[in-house]
Each structure stands twice: as structure tokens, then as C-alpha cells.
Amino acid sequence: MKSIIKHHFFFIFIILTNSLYSQEKDIYIKTQNSNWNNFSENIEAENNVRFFYKQNSIPNVEIIVKKDSVLLQRVLKESFSSTGIKVSYDGKGNYFLFKNFSFSSDIENLFVKNQTNQIMHGEIKDIDTDGEYLKTYQDFISESVVIGTNGNGNGKKIVKLSGYVTNASDGDIIPQARLMINELNTNTMSNMSGYYEILITPGTYTLIAYSLGMYNRNYKITVLSDGKLNIPLKTKSFLLEEAVVSANRNHNVRSTSMGFEKITAKSIKELPVVLGEPDIIKVALLLPGVQTIGEISSGFNVRGSPADQTMFYINDLPIYNSSHLFGLYTTFSSDAINAFEFYKSNIPIEYGGHLSSIFNIEAKKGNKENFSARAGIGPFSSRLLIEGPMQRDSSSSFLISYRSTYSDWILNKIDNVDIKNSSATFYDALMNFSFQLNEKNKLDLFLYGSNDKSDLTFGIRNTYTNTGGSIKWTHIFNKKLVSEFDIVKSQYYYNAESYEIIYLGYKNSFELNHNEAKLKFRYFLNDKQTINFGINAKLYNLNYGDLLPLNESSSIKPIEFESEKAFTSSLFISDTWDITNRLSFEGGIRATYYSFLGPKTVFTYQENTPKEIDNITDTVSYGKNDFINDNIDFDFRISGKYELNPTFSVKASYNSLHQYIFMLSNTVSVSPTNKWKLSDPHLDPMKGEQYSLGFYKNLWRDKIETSVELYYKLVENQVEYKDGADFITNQFPETAIIQGDLKSYGIEIMIKKNFSKLNGWINYSYSKAEVTALNPLTGEMNNQGNSYAANYDRPHAVNLTLNYKVSKRVSLSTNVVYSTGRPVTYPTSIYYQKGIQIIGVSGRNEYRLPDYFRTDLSINFEGSLKKHKFAHSSLSIGLYNLTARKNVYSIVFQNEEGKISGYKISILGTIIPSINYNLKFGNYEN
Amino acid sequence: MKIRVTLLVLSILILGCRDEFILESDIYDQIMVVDGMISNEPGPYTIYLSQTAPVNSDANIPLEDYIVTLYDNTGKYEILSETESGKYVTFTGGIQGIIGNKYSISIINPDGVEYLSDFQELKQPVELESVYHEIDTTVSINYPYKIPGYQFYIDTKSSSTQDNYFLWDITETFEYDSDYRFEYYENRLGMTFYNVPSLLKLKTCWKTQKVNSIFTGNTSNLSIPQITHQPLHFVSTETKKLSKRYSILLTQYMIGEKEYKYWQEMEEILSEKNFLVATQPYNVTGNIQNVNNPNEKVYGYFTVATVSKTRIFVDRPSLDFYFGTCNVLVNVLEIVDFQKFNDAPFYFVEIDGGIGLGSLNCIDCTSEGGILVKPYFW
Secondary structure (H helix, E strand, O other), X not given: OXXXXXXXXXXXXXXXXXXXXXXXXXXXXXXXXXXXXXXXXXXXXXXXXXXXXXXXXXXXXXXXXXXXXXXXXHHHHHHHHHHOEEEEEOOOOEEEEEEOOOOOOOHHHXXXXXXXXXXXXXXXXXXXXXXXXXXXXXXXXXXXXEEOOOOOOOOOOOEEEEEEXXXXXXXXXXXXXXXXXXXXOEEEEOOOOOEEEEEXXXXXXXXXXXXXXXXXXXXXXXXXXXXXXXXXXXXXXXXXXXXXXXXXXXXXHHOOOOOEEEEEOOXXXXXXXXXXXXXXXXXXXXXXXXXXXXXXXXXXEEOOOOHHHEEEEEOOEEEOXXXXXXXXXXXXXXXXXXXXXXXXXXXXXXXXXXXXXXXXEEEOOOOOOXXXXXXXXXXXXXXXXXXXXXXXXXXXXXXXXXXXXXXXXXXXXXXXXXXXXXXXXXXXXXXXXXXXXXOOEEEEEEXXXXXXXXXXXXXXXXXXXXXXXXXXXXXXXXXXXXXXXXXXXXXXXXXXXXXXXXXXXXXXXXXXXXXXXXXXXXXXXXXXXXXXXXXXXXXXXXXXXXXXXXOOXXXXXXXXXXXXXXXEEEEEEEEEEEOOOOEEEEEEEEEEEEEEEOOEXXXXXXOOOOXXXXXXXXXXXXXOOOEEEEEEEEEEEEEEEEEEEOOEEEEEEEEEEEEOEEEEOOEOOOOOOOXXXXXXXXXXXXXXXXXXXXXXXXXOOOOEXXXXXXXXXXXXXXXXXXXXXXXXXXXOHHHHEEXXXXXXXXXXXXXXXXXXXXXXXXXXXXXXXXXXXXXXXXXXEOHHHOXXXXXXXXXXXXXXXEEEEOOOOEEEEEEEEEEOOOEEOOEEEEEEEOOEEEEEEOOOOOEEOOXXXXXXXXXXXXXXOOOOOOEEEEEEEEEEOOOOOOOEEEEEEEEEOOEEEEEEEEOOOOOEEXXXXXXXXXXXXX | OHHHHHHHHHHHHXXXXXXEEOOOOOOOOOOXXXXXXXXXXXXXXXXXXXEOEOOOOOXXXXXXXXXXXXXXXXXXXXXXXXXXXXXXXXXXXXXXXXXXXXXXXXXXXXXXXXXXXXXXXXXXXXXXXXXXXXXXXXXXOOOOOEEEEEEEEEEEOOOOOOOOEEEEEEEEEXXXXXXXXXXXXXXXXXXXXEOOHHHHOXXXXXXXEEEEEEEEEEOOOEOOOOOOOEEEEEEEOOOOOOOOEXXXXXXXXXXXXXXXXXXXXXXXXXXXOHHHHOEOOOOOOXXXXXXXXXXXXXEEEEEEEEEEEEEEEEEOOOOOOOOOOOOOEOOHHHHHHHHHHOOOOEEEEEEOOEEEEEOHHHHOHHXXXXXXXXXXXX
């Protein structure tokens, strides 16, 4: 209530001042030297002017005027420039002094209803100017701008207004900023170089510029002729922030994208945390269509697809293992992430090779102006991030982030020898360097590493690592053509050491190398059409390390594994075309050449027989870089949008893709120790197709976004594993694989509320994923050739996420998650062999685990909201699984006392409290 | 037993838990089960035919009136006779398992449907080197600390062939005493009886039972075809098993590769650590097939195995024991109270040098499942 009253004061105060001081004049100051208090009193007394500022917010600076007849505005600006106080003048004798905020106004237009409450001047003067308060009113304050000149261009019917949208603080261009002309109800986007063009008849309009994470900017433009207007937008200083979903308000309805979300993490403090660690990527699990097998499974299952059909990229770097600690955490420290884009339907043409979805994670860029550091302390891990400029001219920046766990230390505290000896540690680190070479060239260098080590007395020690780097050169040829050139090198490595049984002890490692070069262009044909095109080349190198005895006590016979190599190159082009204001179309084609290269020994199996070692008829050896087999495949993207009205649209799309690399896994859950495998003469690339249809409606002045999306997906040559497949010692993985069909379909309903004290979303999805693994020619099959539910098939899912700002410094957030239990194969009979009880089981995945339900709650406390102070701290307290429901992760069966017993295993099956303390030094914006 | 350690570690680490549930299933697949073996030991050999039972039952549903024929690769065959329902046995002087020969069975059900197994060879035996034990510990579900006990191991001699597949089956026998020594008993009339022979002889028992796991091993992936230090079962001091004298009879079966895989899969499916990786369970098919409909599910194995046996004895280790004992009253008031409200007879036992009131179970070792007859090999 308190803040509402203040708002009223502000309105009234402006109205009042308008009536009091309506005469327009410039004030000139004589030479003098006095302090602010005296100066302001004198000026107010001598001239008919008023200064407005918050008491105590203005330091008592010395006002030095060195010559006569200096404009008052200039005196104020110069005097306060070092203090961060911005001076605004309404042209009517009113001067506003706010911290970090200014406006040039045309206020009377905004307040049509002229109220004349009599409010004492002194009270009004003491207005609250903190950021949160002002943020609300930014939208209403517009600047008047005259564009063009009267002489030239008069008489022209259509004139062109153009310019760049930039970030006011660092001058970075802002692509895809939206420019709306209120009177015409038209929308224009800035292109990838931040450039925009609006064709318009001369006249007076209201232009509003929007961009995600920026304050809106309003202009009262009077367009006389062709002219330029560069629009600098100010970054929101997120004193209290939430993860923001979607690029901007009208995105839901207006964009051609379907099945797309952008999650921005100015701060992820309000996300419920697991074991004290906020995880932005896991927000994706609250979106419709995203599932996992369970708490400790790596990877995401998107719209009924296996985890290996989703790919994670961070700054163009592919990450093949995105999980720490078996999936409890993702390998990306949330502090260092700016945003991620998630595509599950229309996958942009520049991406290929993964059928289901793409996570495009954007790491934070360093601050170009100031050094700053932040630290986060949680019960299991801690994080540190340092950023700042590298050169004085603010043209380059760096950011370094490191996160590490100390779970080992906790394990050591537990008074049990076995637990003391077990260990599970991880760390991840990234470095992001950004160089603005000149106006047209930008260079980004990104380095990433993550590492996990675990030894949980299973008798297996694991190490797994991602390492990689990317270099990105962005070049702006002109306002119509922008290019981006990337070189990427990524490696996924793991090493396993089995020591449970001494004489069978072995070690085995695996290494996946992904090297890629990509050149892409964006060409803005006109304000209606944008063409994206490019070329990329990838080289995959998979080294299956030999299986070796662990030590001298092991009598394991070494097994040699051949490495695999493939080259793939793609050409792609797509066109986004706004045919009319309401109808848009996007089409793309991607041609991929894939070649499996030697050295390699390839077996020939007798035709129409199962691929078994006994059926090998011939062996062919290929030399280094020999072409063993190749494919040329075409991927298509077609999508369209039609707006029935500005708040309601219909979209439809078709996607086809090919995938040449997949994970070898004989388990239900995905483990980081799964190897990857390339398509080869025996294993055809997987082909995926997706049809989707969506309806999008915004309500309540775009404050509520709703959508309904339907999809139908088909995957051919889906890689499925034969019963009992073993990939540790198997030198011929094709003998353990059946290529089948995966069919999935579903409906996703989303209701989202943005922009208010209470925001969040609720969604429901119905989805089915069915696999048929049957090769009629060879007779190879799973589940007797009958189709079965995929391991991750969870038909019903409901997610609710709410954020509530209790006050400026306290916020509450909650998640409620429900889904059908995952399918399992269940015992349906018992029998005996040699006196031992044995279970016979149902058809594959014929039964289901109990439903999954979880509620999380977190409370976030901010330190004082002063913008300029040495350090800012915040504290978040999280409660995971508030209802302590024991969600069943899996069931196991054991022979005990001669009988089979069943056990339900729950993970995180209790309330898990956590506390996280975050500290930020150098409290600059962001 | 080792596996339990794993679970505890993980449960503490990720705050998971493990709850038993009643196995229930609305579907009950009725499938023919074959369980039989021919070995190099002298016959008769037995084949059991049964039908699968519902998951929550112990029922053994025999299949009667089948015709079971045992063949060897020299052309000899023998029709087995059904001595009990579902139990089909060869004649004492009939077919004998000879190393190097191959054997197969045919089963014809009362409807005339025929099932066949492949011919499998009776392999050369690999000699056992030794079966031995080492002191080890395990974390118990019941106690938060470690419980010591004996971990048993097996070594074989080096084989002349590379690929050998083993199955080890263990029967344990142990001698143990009742919880307390009998002192006297008091009848309804308050008369006391000392040195009652029929009660004194209940002190020492022997119990023989199967260890409920089958252990597998193979030499095909080893550089020297020899098994060394292969873990078998763990016997903890939470039971009386090691308290006096303990013995195991280990039976080693040398089987074919396919059957070995069958048992290995079973081991994996029934392993507790499976919860983490969650291997997809499936019906491991045996070696019996419907001749006309290979898609019909048939469970179980007709095993052709070379068998060797060995028995070892282990004396009481100098370790602390953690097994529970029956309840004995030592407080006089409690004893008086108990006698007031309960019927005679009252059994008094020796406890910590004094006398206490126990129950018959406290002095009767057979209440724990043993028998009073010393086994012939003891």
C-alpha cells in the first residue's frame, strides 16, 4: 500500500507543478562559488524555479561557476556529473535531480485527466527516487524529437526513419529490439546489427522502443522528412529481479517462432534451489514438453525424445555431458549465464544434427566499464565470478567464473569409514573475453571446462570432463549484411576404473572430439525479409580407449577398440518474410554431407540375418581417412504465422532433421559414462520430422500470454538397444542395436503472467512417446516386435511457477510439479531355477511408477537497495520437496531369504532445506 | 552384501530412501518353466516342469503328464518317468553324463506341442583350487556402524581352454547353540525339575540351507584362464552362523556361454545397485523353444554342466558377535509378576552366571530352524 500512495503523490506533484510554473524561460547564472544548499535556496528565491530531489540523496557539492551567464542546466549537470545525479528539466522551471536517472519530458500529454488536489509543496519535494519506484514510470515519460527538416522532403508522402538501437551503457548494438508506433499499431524489429528502418508518412507519432532487459523508451516524434534517430536504451538495474521468460511482450503472438522460450537470468535468486545451488538450466524442466527420467539422470527428454537428441551449446560450444553428480546439477554455473534460448519445435536452420531440441546458452559478458566480483556460498558448493574491462577505452571485457563443490569435505565429516572413503567432487569454469575491435568488428573468445570425479564405493571410479573453446568474429559489412565466423573445439572425456573385484579390475576411457567451423550471414533484404545463410564443417573424432587391466592384480585381457572419425559439412539458407503485417513465413533448407572415415575395420554380415558375430561373412579394412560410406541429406524448415488480430495468432510448422551421432546406452537413465557412436555403414543416420500447430492469445494488455501447441513427431532409424546390450566390452556395437521407429505426439497448454508483483506460469502437457524396434528382414526385435512406451514417456505433466514480491527486499517463489510416473518393466510372475526364485517380467515398460509430485519454496532477502555501495548481499533460503513426498525414482528387486522382495528407491525424498549467501562487490548494474 | 554399503552411502549423500513394497501385479503370465540338469555325476537326473506362479505367491504349479525325453549325440535317448507330479527322472541305470558328449531334451505337452533344447556339450572340468575366507566388514541396514564377518572367495586352477563359464552354488551348514543354557523348569504345581535330558539335548543344532545367490564367473575375458579371488557370499556376525562352526558345500557348474549369460543377466536384474543405472529388465529366454512357434515364451534352462564339489569348514572367528537373543527376565519382581499372569511351565535359564526366566525358545535351538542331528560330514 505504501508504494501506491507514493505513486499518487508523484502524479499529483507533476500536475501541480505544471500549473504553478508554466512560464518557459532559461535561467542564467552569474559567477559564484557556493555549496548546494545555499545555491539552491538562492536560485529558487531569485528565479521562479524549483528543484525536486529526495532529501539527503543529494550530496552538498560545491557549485563553482567560473563565468557569467551560464545556463542553469549546464551548471547543474557539471556540478553533479561526478556524483551520478542526473538533472532533468521540464522546460517550465522545474529541475529534477535523480540518481542515475533523467528524462526530458513532455509531461502534459501523459496526464489527460487534470486533477487539482492541493498538496503541500514540501511534502512533494521529498519524493522517493529509488530504482524500483522509477522503473514503473519509465514507460510514461516520453521525449520529444523532431526528425528531418521542414525544407527538405516536404511533400514526400513516405519518408524513412532509421537508426541504431544501442545499449546506453556500453554502446553495444541491440538486435531484435522492437519499435512500436502507437498510432499506427505497427511493429518493427531492429536487425542483428541493431539497425532499423521505418517507412512512415510525415506527422507526429509516439514511438516506443522495447528490448529485453532494457528500460522502454518513449519518443514523441515529429517526422518531417527522412531522418535518423539513434535510440540508446538503458539497462535495467535489477535490484530485484526474476528470471524473465520470453523476449518481449508481444513475442508470444507476433514472432514466427513456435516451441521457443528464452529464459533470461539477470538473477536466478528466486528459483527454488536444490542442495543450495540455484540452477537456471533446470528452469527448462518447468516448461511444457521437457522431462527427465528422474532426479539423478543426465539430460533432458524434450517432446518425447531421448536425451541424446537434445544438444546444449554454450557460446556455440557443444557440451556433450551437461550434468554434474549424475544429473543433480547442470554443468553451467548460473552466475555466469546471461540467458538461454530453447528450441523444441522450429529449430533454427543453422543448427543441425540433433533431432529434438537445442539449448543455446549465452554466457555473461564482462562489464566494460567497471570491475566487479561476486561470490555465492552454499552448503555443497561455492561460486566466484570476476569481471571487468581489459582496456581503458571500454572496448573489451573479461569474465571469469569458477564453481566448485566441497562435498568431499562433508563426506569426510560423516563418521563412517566407507562413506569417508567415498568421494564425489566437481567443478566448472568459464572465461569469456570480448573485444570490440572497431565499429564493424567484434571478437569473442570463450573457454569452458567442467570436471567430475566420483567414487561412491560402487567399485567404480569415474572421471568425466568437458573442455572446449570458441572464437567468434562478428563483422558488420553494412547495415544490411552481418556475418559471424565461429571456430569451435569441444572435447568430452571420461575415464572409468572398476576395482570392485580385484582380478576383474579394468580401466577404460572414452574421448569425443568435436571440431567445427561455421560461417553464417544475415542479410536484411528489406524491412520485410531477412535471409540467413551459411556453411559449416564438423570433424568428429571418437576415441574408444582400450579396455585395460587396472593393475597387476587384474587378469583382464586387454580389449582393443577402434576409434571412429567422420566429417560432415552443411550448407544452409533460410528466409524470414513478413508478407503482410499479419502474415509471416519462414522457410529453410539445409543440405548435409556426412562421411564416415577410416581407419576402420568394417564387418559384413550375412544378408537378412541378425547382426551377430556368428553371421560375419567378410571383413574390410579401410586406411586412414578412406571414405567408408557417405550420405547426403536434406533438412527442411517451413513455418508460418497469421495474426487474426494483434493479440491472437495461429502458427504452423514442419521440421525435418538428421542426426549422425548418438549415445550408446543400455540403461534407462542416462549416465555420463555412456559412450557416443557415429553413424556408420551398419547404422543409418536418424531422421526426425515434426509437425506442429499452435494458437497464441495475449490477454489483459499482453500481461497474460496463453498458448496451445500441438505436435506430432516421427523418428526413423531410432537407435534402440537390444535386451542385455553391453557396451563396455562389446567391440561391435552394431550387434547390440536395433534401428526402429519413435513416434511421439502431444499437446502443450501454457498460461503465463508477466510484469507484476505476482508473476509466473502454469502449463499442462499431454504427451506420448512410443518405440517400435523391429527389423522384419533380420528378425531382430525388442519386446517381441510390439511397440512400447519410451523410458521417458510421462503422458500428463503440470508445472506451476509463481514469484511474489512481498516487498522490495523480500520475494517468495514456488514451484509445483506433477507428472505421470515413468514406465517400468514389472514382475508378472515368479519361477524357480536351481532352487533360486526368479522373476518373469511384463512386456517392456508396460507398468508405471507412481506419479511424481513436488513442491518447492524459496525466500529471497536482498541487502539494502542502495545502488552505490561497496558490496551488495542477498540471502536465499530454499525448501525443496516441501511435502517430503517420496517420489519413486526406480524399483529394484532382490532375492532375500529365498524370496524376491521389491524396493522403491526415492531420491531427495524428504524436505531439503538450503541456504545460499551471495555477495557482489562493486555494485554496478547487472 | 557389499552392495548394501553402496546404497547407504548414496542414501546419505543424496538423501534418498528405500522402502519395501508388496509385489503385486494384475497380470499373471502363465508360462512353462523348465528346470533340470544333466551332469558328469552319476544319475539319475531330474527335470522339473512347472508353470510360473503369481508374483506374490510361493506356489509351485507342477506340469503333469508331459513326455520328457533325454537325447545324447550318439543316438541314445531315454524317456523320463514322472515320479512326482512335475518331477521327471531318468532311470538309475539309464543315460549317464559323459564328458565330451552333447545332450538335449524334448518335451511334449499333453496337447502334443513339442519343445526342444539345443545340444550342449558336457565340458572338461576346470579344477577348483581353493575356497577360503577373509575377515571383512559390511555396513548393516540395522546398525549405523560396520559389522565384521567372513567374506568367502574362490580360486580355480588354470584351465587348458580359454573360454570357461562357471556357476557356483553354495549350501551352508552351521552348528549353533540355543540362546541360553537350560537350568530347570517349574510346572503348574510349582515343582522344579533339573537336568531334564529331553530339554538339555535341545542345546545344539545344525542347520543346512541354500545361500540365496548364484555366483557367476568366466575366463573368456582373462589373459590367463584362471579365476582368482572371486568373491562369493558374506557371512556377518549379525547371525549365529559363525558362532561355533561353519561349513559350505560349494558346487561348481561348468556351463555353456548362453546359460552363463542367462545367470549373469539374472544377477544384474536382481542387483540392488541397479537402481542407479536402471538396466531395463527383460525376460531372459532359456534354451527351450516351441518347435512350431519360436515366439512362445518358455522360461528356464536344461543345463548340461560338468560339476565339481568341495566342502570347507570354518571355526568360530575371534570377532564380536551382534546377533540378538531371546528375552529373559532377571528381576525377581518381574519374574513373580510374570508367573502370576502366565501359565506354567516356566523355563529358567543361566544368564550371566545367574538365573533368569526365559521361554522354551531360549533353550530350544530347533526354534531357529535347525535340527538336532549332527550331519554325517560334521
